[in-house]
Amino acid sequence: MSTSRTARIMGRDVDVSKATPDVVQFLASYFEAKSGDDVDALMAHFLPESITYVDATVGWAFRDWQTLHDKFAELLEAWPAEAVAYPTRIIGDFDSAVVFFTDSPEMFGHELRAAGTVDFRDGRIVRWVDTWDGRSLTVEATESMRVPEDVYPGEFAENEVGENASPVLRQAAGAFAAALAAGDALAASSLLHQDVVFEDTSLHTLLEGRIQTHAFLDHNLSRLAYGPESALRHVVGSAEGGAYEWSSGGRVPAGVTALELDEDGAITRVTVKWDTSLTPKATLHEAKGSTIRH
Incomplete structure (x- = not known):
């Protein structure tokens, strides 16, 4: 049941229309702690004996509680008092969820809008994966943070944690x-509600309706990182919605x-977030330009 x-x-005001009250309360507490100066209050949200925290954009991976504690301690000490991280949309339940959130410019030099996929166990976080667009910062700044390609983690502990998402969502996400x-825009569009809202937040593209979304996908799938050669990695969320991580x-x-779903399992909202800093500008302009009717 949604709040x-x-x-x-x-x-x-945070969109929690597809989230359960317990996960909303927990994540509110998490971001309040992240915006404070008490690292122990923040780390109390993680399960000490089993935690993986990954920044999928730059490849940072923290696979134990103490290493993550030390990193957050360093960040909280460096961030000024006015630095704040806050959620804007939460989807899912206290088994697994996705949270869209914003880090204020005081944290990393530019405003950073990210999506965090979260798995829970025993009322704590056991896996958290952040995804954001590298162009949120300067491309040079993102590149300076990125790990070498041969060091980038091949897995984010998804096999260790297992699939905690609702079977309804897993079926929709998988399809x-x-x-x-497969590059099949028609098959993808057949899963969408007639009045679906499709957002590619990294391309700053917003589409309304199945027909417009199909046209965009049909024209652009070969250019998009979530098109051909992409593969589902992990799913989080409830029967009302959540997210799937993908590799490319x-x-x-x-x-x-x-993804957000209606009571019949049709997809009513799609929100994509990925790192466009690794894609040539010309390709991005072609994709964005295709949404303009001539």
């Missing part, structure tokens, strides 16, 4: 991801696609 459409978190990987055989190693 009301929005929740007031850290002075902001949608498979259609995109191209230049972009990983990304995330959030």
Whole structure:
């Protein structure tokens, strides 16, 4: 059962229409701690005996509680008092969820809008994977943070954690991801509600309706990291929605696609987030230009 459409978190209205109250309360507490100066309060949200935290954009991977504690301690000490991280949309339940959130410019020099896929166990986080667009910072700044290609993690502990998402969501995500990987825009579009909203937040593209979305996918799948050669990695969320992480055989190693479902299992909203800094500007302009009707 969902909470009301929005929740007031850290002075902001957050879309929680597809989230359960317990996961909303937990993530509100998490971001309040991340915006503070008490690393122990923040780390209390993670399961000490089993934790993996990955930044999929730059390839940072923290696979034990103490290493993650030390990294957060370093960051919290460096961030000024006005630095804040806050959620904007939460989808899922207290088994697994996706949270869209914003890191204020004081944290990394530019505003960073990311998606975090989260798995829980015993009321704590056991796996968290962040995805954001490398062009949120300067491309040079992102490149300076990125691990070498041969060091980039091949897995994000998805096999260790297992699949905790609802079977309904897993079926929808699996079918949608498979259609995109096959380059089949028609099959992908058949899974969408007639009035679907499709957002590629990295391309700054917003489409309304199945017909417009099909046209965009049909024209662009060969250019997009979540098209051919992509593969589903892991699913999080409930029967009302969540997200699937994907890997790519191209230049972009990983990304995330959030899905919201209606009571019949049709996809009513798609939100994609990936690192466009690894894609040539000309390709991005071609994809964005295809949404303009001439």
